[in-house]
Amino acid sequence: MFLLLLIVLSACLSAAGSVPACPCAEEQLCQPVQHERELEVFVFDVGGKAWKSYDWSKVTTVAAFGKYDAELMCYAHSKGARLVLKGDVPLPDMVDETNRTTWIKEKVNLAKSQFMDGINIDIEQAVDKSSPEYSALTALVKETTDMFHKEIPGSQVSFDVAWSPKCIDKRCYDYTAIADACDLLFVMSYDEQSQIWGDCIAMANSPFNQTLAAYDQYIEMKIDPKKLVMGVPWYGYDYVCLNFSQEGVCTIPKVPFRGAPCSDASGKQIPYSIMMKQINSSTSGRLWDEIQQAPYYNYKDKDGKIHQVWYDDPESISLKAAYVGEKGLRGIGMWNGNLLDYSNDPVAKQQSADMWNALVPNQQK
Structure with missing residues (x-):
């Protein structure tokens, strides 16, 4: 009788979904991706089905910042690419060790239940060096990495950092310790005008010399270049000009940050x-x-106001991608994979292909 009860209980637990069923056509596609490729191409995906048009000959990791898509997981695994969770949490909640552990366990369990391959920690909050959050953030990254590596063999833990380690946007983190604690840092080499201390004018989102100088700063902090992934923008900024000079300089409204x-x-x-x-x-x-090594254009809106738009295109991205190879960085990636035109329009298709190819300029198609 007791044996019969155990059998019934086991069947009930299985039916209740205690062990999630693999949603893929082939069972092995639910296994975590464990191998590393020479160059990391890290893609942020914000939902929908644009991923079906990605250049999967290049993609190595997709960070799922949209709704979980089992079809995407199966497809990424079929291409040998990882799919990782988004890890976002109010930093004050992480000062308490018990809260940290609970949060990490929840993320590990979620990743397991969705057959995912790690987590991308995206905090981006202001932290003062003298605050409790300073050490708590480093502890969060280390403990997350330790638990993910233990529970999901071959899993990847990445952490998103500002374009420079110089307390950008008051994000004064222990960058060297965080780099040591995780698998890679995704350097967000964009929004580089989030704090404008000089003239309030429209400028490049990711100016060449400023961008590369910041990687030198990270490396000078004894951070292994093989821990650094260069993030590039697949978007630009449209500014309304308060004044537009004869030289084409666009003065912008003052918005403090x-x-x-x-x-x-x-x-x-x-x-x-x-x-x-x-x-x-x-x-x-x-x-x-020529100075910022970036494209831009001007236009007039229906009210006659002049706008200046700064962006990145295959030319500006290729210049930065070349540095990835020269300095031996871990790889390159973008925010975000959904921002191209994946329609069947021939011109759009070529433009999108050119953007993907710019990430790996030396790779033959």
């Missing part, structure tokens, strides 16, 4: 797909700034 008098918050983020349509009707066409 974390201590700085001006910021890119006075502009509006525009996807690459939209800009490629808009540029055809612009007043200037594509222009190139």
Whole structure:
């Protein structure tokens, strides 16, 4: 009788879904991806089905920042690519060790139940070096990495950092310790005008020299280049010009951010797909700034106001991607994979292909 009860109980637990069923056509596709490729191409996906049009010959990791998609998981695994969770949490909640452990366990269990391969920790909160959050953040990264590696063999734990380690946006983190504690740092080499301390003018989202100098800063902190993934933007900023000089300088409204008098918050983020349509009707066409090594264009809106749009395209991205190879960085990636035009329009298809190819300029298709 007792044996019969055990059998019935086991069947009930299985039926209740205590062990999740693999949603893939092939059972092995639910196994975690464990092998590493020479170059990491890290893609943020914000939902929908745009991933079906990604260049999967390049993708190594997809960070799922949209709703979980089992079809995406199965497909990514079929291509040998990881799918990782988004890890976002109010940092004050992590000062308490018990809260940290609970949060980490929840994320590990979620990743397991969805057959995922790790987590991308995206905090981006202001932290003072003298605050309890300073050490708590490092502990969060280390403990997350330890538990994920233990529970999901071969899993990847990444952490998103600002374009420079110089307390950008008051994010004064222990970057060296965090880099040591996780598998890789995704360096967000964009929104580089989030704090404008000089003239309040429209500038490049990811200017070449400033971007590369910041990687030198990370490396000078004894962070292994093989821990660094360069993030590039697949979007730009559209600024309304308060004044437009004869030299083409666009003065922008003052919108303070974390201590700085001006910021890119006075502009509006525009996807690459939209800009490629808009540029055809612009007043200037594509222009190139030799100092910032970035494209831009000007246009007039229906009210007659002049706008200046700064963005990245295959030319500016290829220049930065070359540095990835030269310095031996872990890889490259973008925010975000959904921002291209994946329609069947021949021009759009070529533009999207060019953007993917710019990430790995030396790779033969």
